[in-house]
Amino acid sequence: MVLDTILEKIDSNQNRYIEELLGFLKIPSVSTYSHLAADVRRAAEWVCSHAKRVGLQARLIETKGHPVVHAWRCRQPDQPTLLIYGHYDVQPPEPKEEWHSPPFSPVIRDGYIYARGASDDKGQFFTYLKAIEAILAGAGELPINVKLLVEGEEEIGSPNLGPVLAANADLFKADAIAISDGSQFARGVPAITYGLRGLSYLQIDVRGPRIDLHSGAFGGLVKNPVQALCEILAQLRNPDGTVAIPGFYDQVLELQAWERNELAALPFAEQELTQYLGIADLSGEPDFAPLERKTARPTLDINGIWGGFAGEGAKTVIPAKAGAKVSMRLVPNQRPEQINQLFIDHVRRLAPEGVKVEVRELHGADPVLVRRDQPEVQAAVRAIATGFGTAPVFIREGGSIPIVNLLQETLQLQAILMMGWGNPDDGTHSPNERFRLQDFHHGIRSVAALLYELAKPGA
Amino acid sequence: MVLDTILEKIDSNQNRYIEELLGFLKIPSVSTYSHLAADVRRAAEWVCSHAKRVGLQARLIETKGHPVVHAWRCRQPDQPTLLIYGHYDVQPPEPKEEWHSPPFSPVIRDGYIYARGASDDKGQFFTYLKAIEAILAGAGELPINVKLLVEGEEEIGSPNLGPVLAANADLFKADAIAISDGSQFARGVPAITYGLRGLSYLQIDVRGPRIDLHSGAFGGLVKNPVQALCEILAQLRNPDGTVAIPGFYDQVLELQAWERNELAALPFAEQELTQYLGIADLSGEPDFAPLERKTARPTLDINGIWGGFAGEGAKTVIPAKAGAKVSMRLVPNQRPEQINQLFIDHVRRLAPEGVKVEVRELHGADPVLVRRDQPEVQAAVRAIATGFGTAPVFIREGGSIPIVNLLQETLQLQAILMMGWGNPDDGTHSPNERFRLQDFHHGIRSVAALLYELAKPGA
Numbered sequence: 001m002v003l004d005t006i007l008e009k010i011d012s013n014q015n016r017y018i019e020e021l022l023g024f025l026k027i028p029s030v031s032t033y034s035h036l037a038a039d040v041r042r043a044a045e046w047v048c049s050h051a052k053r054v055g056l057q058a059r060l061i062e063t064k065g066h067p068v069v070h071a072w073r074c075r076q077p078d079q080p081t082l083l084i085y086g087h088y089d090v091q092p093p094e095p096k097e098e099w100h101s102p103p104f105s106p107v108i109r110d111g112y113i114y115a116r117g118a119s120d121d122k123g124q125f126f127t128y129l130k131a132i133e134a135i136l137a138g139a140g141e142l143p144i145n146v147k148l149l150v151e152g153e154e155e156i157g158s159p160n161l162g163p164v165l166a167a168n169a170d171l172f173k174a175d176a177i178a179i180s181d182g183s184q185f186a187r188g189v190p191a192i193t194y195g196l197r198g199l200s201y202l203q204i205d206v207r208g209p210r211i212d213l214h215s216g217a218f219g220g221l222v223k224n225p226v227q228a229l230c231e232i233l234a235q236l237r238n239p240d241g242t243v244a245i246p247g248f249y250d251q252v253l254e255l256q257a258w259e260r261n262e263l264a265a266l267p268f269a270e271q272e273l274t275q276y277l278g279i280a281d282l283s284g285e286p287d288f289a290p291l292e293r294k295t296a297r298p299t300l301d302i303n304g305i306w307g308g309f310a311g312e313g314a315k316t317v318i319p320a321k322a323g324a325k326v327s328m329r330l331v332p333n334q335r336p337e338q339i340n341q342l343f344i345d346h347v348r349r350l351a352p353e354g355v356k357v358e359v360r361e362l363h364g365a366d367p368v369l370v371r372r373d374q375p376e377v378q379a380a381v382r383a384i385a386t387g388f389g390t391a392p393v394f395i396r397e398g399g400s401i402p403i404v405n406l407l408q409e410t411l412q413l414q415a416i417l418m419m420g421w422g423n424p425d426d427g428t429h430s431p432n433e434r435f436r437l438q439d440f441h442h443g444i445r446s447v448a449a450l451l452y453e454l455a456k457p458g459a
Numbered sequence: 460m461v462l463d464t465i466l467e468k469i470d471s472n473q474n475r476y477i478e479e480l481l482g483f484l485k486i487p488s489v490s491t492y493s494h495l496a497a498d499v500r501r502a503a504e505w506v507c508s509h510a511k512r513v514g515l516q517a518r519l520i521e522t523k524g525h526p527v528v529h530a531w532r533c534r535q536p537d538q539p540t541l542l543i544y545g546h547y548d549v550q551p552p553e554p555k556e557e558w559h560s561p562p563f564s565p566v567i568r569d570g571y572i573y574a575r576g577a578s579d580d581k582g583q584f585f586t587y588l589k590a591i592e593a594i595l596a597g598a599g600e601l602p603i604n605v606k607l608l609v610e611g612e613e614e615i616g617s618p619n620l621g622p623v624l625a626a627n628a629d630l631f632k633a634d635a636i637a638i639s640d641g642s643q644f645a646r647g648v649p650a651i652t653y654g655l656r657g658l659s660y661l662q663i664d665v666r667g668p669r670i671d672l673h674s675g676a677f678g679g680l681v682k683n684p685v686q687a688l689c690e691i692l693a694q695l696r697n698p699d700g701t702v703a704i705p706g707f708y709d710q711v712l713e714l715q716a717w718e719r720n721e722l723a724a725l726p727f728a729e730q731e732l733t734q735y736l737g738i739a740d741l742s743g744e745p746d747f748a749p750l751e752r753k754t755a756r757p758t759l760d761i762n763g764i765w766g767g768f769a770g771e772g773a774k775t776v777i778p779a780k781a782g783a784k785v786s787m788r789l790v791p792n793q794r795p796e797q798i799n800q801l802f803i804d805h806v807r808r809l810a811p812e813g814v815k816v817e818v819r820e821l822h823g824a825d826p827v828l829v830r831r832d833q834p835e836v837q838a839a840v841r842a843i844a845t846g847f848g849t850a851p852v853f854i855r856e857g858g859s860i861p862i863v864n865l866l867q868e869t870l871q872l873q874a875i876l877m878m879g880w881g882n883p884d885d886g887t888h889s890p891n892e893r894f895r896l897q898d899f900h901h902g903i904r905s906v907a908a909l910l911y912e913l914a915k916p917g918a
Binding site: 233294308315 | 656658660667668669670672673674675676677678679680681682683685686688689690692693694695696698700732735736737738739740741742743744749752753756758760761762763764765766767768769770772773774775776777778781782783784786788811812813821822856857858859
């Protein structure tokens with residue numbers, strides 16, 4: 001079978017792949033640093049020319065910021081098209097003094113490549129280029145059509161990706177999207193992420209008197225805005241940890257028994273986690289296990305609060321104003337617009353007399369739930385089993401991934417394959433970021449297998 | 460009668476008194492500015508030499524900061540002794556650009572002296588020196604014994620006054636204290652302040668996880684410290700505005716009917732006040748009038764709160780910690796130590812599981828209530844009636860005056876005569892501070908009358 005030949009080729013070329021990745025990791029493509037803009041472009045050009053070298057057509061799409069790499073090979077009109085998303089930009093390396101080796105001088109230690117961007121995301125999306133190379137070398141043609149979209153602004157919020165997608169929707173049309181920019185469930189436990197929580201992020205501003213007042217001269221005469229704010233915030237959650245906003249849970253897609261069993265079967269080191277967090281016990285909604293609460297149940301958190309005097313010592317002031325940031329993690333089928341409205345209505349009802357209360361919507365993201373019975377998802381399961389030698393588990397993430405929402409909305413796609421090749425302890429965004437050599441290798445194998453699994457039989 | 464002669468002398472010397480005060484006001488004795496330390500000392504020396512010129516003995520007591528002026532004339536062994544407190548230091552003049560005439564170039568406009576320190580407190584305590592001068596010039600001797608204590612650090616919290624008093628308790632022993640460092644109830648309504656609220660000032664610190672957490676990855680697993688803090692703070696007051704701490708009101712000396720009637724008779728411009736504050740309505744304890752709530756009822760206010768992200772935009776963080784400053788204004792017979800304990804007990808009971816809550820006491824002051832049936836207070840009533848041509852009203856202040864507590868505790872005195880000669884709109888601590896010439900004049904007359912009123916008949 002042709003895939004076996006290709007997997008053998010991948011196995012025997014491991015060292016060369018690593019050498020090539022090390023070269024890529026030397027480019028300090030920190031997208032947020034304007035003084036490194038030339039290096040960021042150099043990384044885009046590196047990806048573009050490497051894509052050509054492995055047999056793709058490729059070009060840069062210019063944006064107001066860093067360019068997008070667009071590469072493709074679409075020679076199978078009867079076969080599906082896979083869009084591969086990645087990003088060539090990286091996080092800043094600071095604090096540099098905490099790195100054991102320089103962030104842009106990649107080294108191999110104990111089976112890991114250490115460098116900024118090794119796992120996030122250079123090493124992960126590079127697996128796609130190497131798998132494509134191996135297939136073309138071994139079989140002469142890809143079994144399906146592929147398109148690559150590799151951006152250079154993921155770490156700064158992808159401000160220019162939306163316009164690029166909107167202007168080129170046809171170019172990026174596909175039947176499925178593959179994203180490897182995350183992690184497995186645990187070391188040795190590869191995973192497919194099929195759910196992401198959404199987000200509603202709002203700000204409450206409370207205004208009382210025109211100016212800060214002396215609490216001696218005015219204490220007893222005016223409603224204190226901080227007090228009012230606390231009264232509101234205290235009523236956003238019930239004593240048992242559930243969200244107190246009327247209607248908040250109405251659209252929640254309840255977890256099914258099979259899904260709860262599946263989550264319960266995942267290894268979850270609660271004691272290790274509480275130790276890491278420095279708390280005695282986890283807390284949250286009763287009747288739901290920690291993994292359920294963290295990924296498949298909605299929550300509400302105050303992200304910040306301010307008002308009045310926060311310095312050292314004692315200042316006797318009644319603050320003129322106070323404010324707080326509050327966000328909610330949403331799950332299917334909650335929608336941020338709907339939840340925002342419920343939140344605003346609830347806050348208005350709670351607002352005490354004597355102060356002005358204003359609520360602003362700052363940010364929102366829809367939750368994502370990928371149907372697991374899609375053939376593309378089942379193809380990914382088999383591909384990972386082939387690549388890693390062990391079947392993946394299905395997991396949901398507690399956070400949201402804005403580019404997933406963007407891709408899904410712009411391209412109107414349901415088959416989103418989120419397959420993180422990294423590990424939870426890769427230290428992405430931290431000093432000493434690393435990527436496990438074995439995961440790099442297994443990732444390349446999985447991608448090769450995926451391209452064959454996605455091909456329609458007999459087409 | 461000898462007082463009449465003296466009052467006539469005071470009336471006819473008005474212009475000279477004003478000229479002298481203008482000279483004093485030219486010295487920029489801003490105690491908080493170290494680069495003006497020489498000017499602060501010059502002001503102390505000015506007071507010292509002026510005290511000698513009017514017939515007192517006087518000297519400087521050195522401290523770790525600015526000196527204290529100690530002056531005295533005690534030649535009536537059978538008569539009581541009055542301790543006169545004042546301060547020769549002033550607030551910084553900033554913002555200077557808002558002054559219509561330079562802060563240390565005093566000018567007279569529309570019946571007011573405009574200068575930094577005109578009302579607070581140079582102009583007010585200077586009335587004592589002028590009254591003493593007039594009596595000695597007119598009668599040859601004072602009817603009672605007087606001691607002056609004029610400090611140079613009132614505007615920076617009197618850090619060295621305590622040690623000076625402790626080391627010289629005998630020197631400052633007296634039967635009554637006179638303080639003119641405040642204001643009348645309103646223009647044309649002279650007042651004796653017989654009550655001050657006390658203070659309990661505490662800080663609450665709430666700690667959750669060891670570090671700030673990503674709200675996506677951890678939302679649903681940990682108790683949010685800001686949430687916990689808000690739940691505590693929301694339960695410090697009842698919905699009707701009263702303080703919810705059990706036992707808080709137990710020691711409160713209830714207002715008597717006569718006192719409430721007296722307060723109700725004072726002019727109180729509620730609409731003017733709400734307009735100034737920029738709020739629709741005053742709020743506070745039901746069943747008590749605004750003037751009662753502001754001066755004779757205890758309150759609780761959150762003075763500041765902080766925790767998590769307070770910048771622009773959205774940061775999805777579960778804060779590791781949060782904190783708040785909370786203070787209570789106390790009335791007789793509440794004691795800060797007792798109230799602090801009730802507060803701490805209450806907060807401990809409210810503290811939810813999953814976070815660590817710590818309460819620290821930052822600052823306290825006992826409330827002050829001067830018994831109005833003391834002969835010295837009645838003497839002051841008559842003296843002000845003589846000096847101003849209208850009897851004073853009795854008022855209570857909503858704030859505390861730390862030096863009053865200090866003097867009362869160190870010298871063990873009940874007869875504290877707080878007689879502000881200023882007006883509420885003098886702009887002390889603000890640009891264009893001013894002191895009304897008529898009040899300056901009436902103040903001198905009142906002091907002269909007070910010295911005679913305090914003398915025991917026939918002694």
